[in-house]
Amino acid sequence: MINQLVEMSRKYGSNPEYVLAGGGNTSCKDENYLYVKGSGTSLATIEAEGFVQLDRKALGDMWKKTYSENEAEREAQVLEDMMSARCPGNEHKRPSVETLLHNLFDKKFVLHVHPAIVNGLTCAKNGEAEAKRLFPEAVWVQPTKPGYILSNECRKVIEAYKEVNGKEPEIIFLQNHGIFFAADTLERIDELAEGVMSTLNNEAKRFPDFETIETKTPEEVKAVLEELFGGVVIFENNNEISKFSSDKENALPLLNSFTPDHIVYCKAYPLFVENAEDIRAEYENYEKKNGFKAKVVILKGTGMFFIGANEKDANTCRVVFTDAMKIAVYSESFGGYEHMTPDLIDFIVNWEVEAYRSKVNSGE
Numbered sequence: 001m002i003n004q005l006v007e008m009s010r011k012y013g014s015n016p017e018y019v020l021a022g023g024g025n026t027s028c029k030d031e032n033y034l035y036v037k038g039s040g041t042s043l044a045t046i047e048a049e050g051f052v053q054l055d056r057k058a059l060g061d062m063w064k065k066t067y068s069e070n071e072a073e074r075e076a077q078v079l080e081d082m083m084s085a086r087c088p089g090n091e092h093k094r095p096s097v098e099t100l101l102h103n104l105f106d107k108k109f110v111l112h113v114h115p116a117i118v119n120g121l122t123c124a125k126n127g128e129a130e131a132k133r134l135f136p137e138a139v140w141v142q143p144t145k146p147g148y149i150l151s152n153e154c155r156k157v158i159e160a161y162k163e164v165n166g167k168e169p170e171i172i173f174l175q176n177h178g179i180f181f182a183a184d185t186l187e188r189i190d191e192l193a194e195g196v197m198s199t200l201n202n203e204a205k206r207f208p209d210f211e212t213i214e215t216k217t218p219e220e221v222k223a224v225l226e227e228l229f230g231g232v233v234i235f236e237n238n239n240e241i242s243k244f245s246s247d248k249e250n251a252l253p254l255l256n257s258f259t260p261d262h263i264v265y266c267k268a269y270p271l272f273v274e275n276a277e278d279i280r281a282e283y284e285n286y287e288k289k290n291g292f293k294a295k296v297v298i299l300k301g302t303g304m305f306f307i308g309a310n311e312k313d314a315n316t317c318r319v320v321f322t323d324a325m326k327i328a329v330y331s332e333s334f335g336g337y338e339h340m341t342p343d344l345i346d347f348i349v350n351w352e353v354e355a356y357r358s359k360v361n362s363g364e
């Protein structure tokens, strides 16, 4: 079973249509144990040891407990219980933040990913209605705080679905987040995933166009950003970037966050700058206003700058923000983009667990 889990994880983890950065997680289970991806490991290269073995009963019993009303306290308590549910020999591993959600399914294999085209649907104004039309068997979960609250929301939705249909759902769409596939065989997982991807590809009216536009790198701007952030800056321009950065109005779909991953790797908001000469002042203002430094700067009529502590971090930022551009484009086919709510964005910004994942990913 673990070998099959490794196979499924590597297959989807190495396909950029499905998985970016350290994102996505997988699991398998028997009656007693859940094997779920460890936090900070990458699906593409995962080994059997990359999974954490947990006691399913201990995880299930967590639903009988009452946790603190205070957010930070609650997440700490939940994490502690999750850690205690680890089986002997797993003490050095930290289970994925979405572990409780994996355990909700009785189905043997669970694949959780955040593909751009799927999020074009989950981050769209008509996403829920379109999902009902295209995937009547699937369920849709409203955006909520990640971790315990999201798992609890999914638990209720799954229970309600079981009441009506007498079986578990195989597909769960999470608004402004991603998708879960659950099945007893890998063949069925593949069938479900391919079905969703091909249906959405057929529905898409426009596809992102990332053909490079040869643009002289604005070295002075780049140098200022490297100095202010204290890291590495990648400049890029292409057909899609040029469209989004032509003026602030066109950049609107990108000026707020679509999913938690975008916040973790690119910060909650990019900085849009009209004039190159204002770059220093605007970058410093942004930091004063938000309490953190911008990781993406859009320079009107010129292109985008992706910033990180090192080359790898800057490139991850570029890849994940490019994903946001894809989502913005795909959402056009489903009624237009819809960002996360400001409340939710604030919550993620302050979320310790995600910060941990981001740290592990940048190799800190």
Ligand SMILES: [Zn+2]
Pocket: 024, 098, 112, 113, 114, 177, 178
């Ligand atoms: Zn997720």
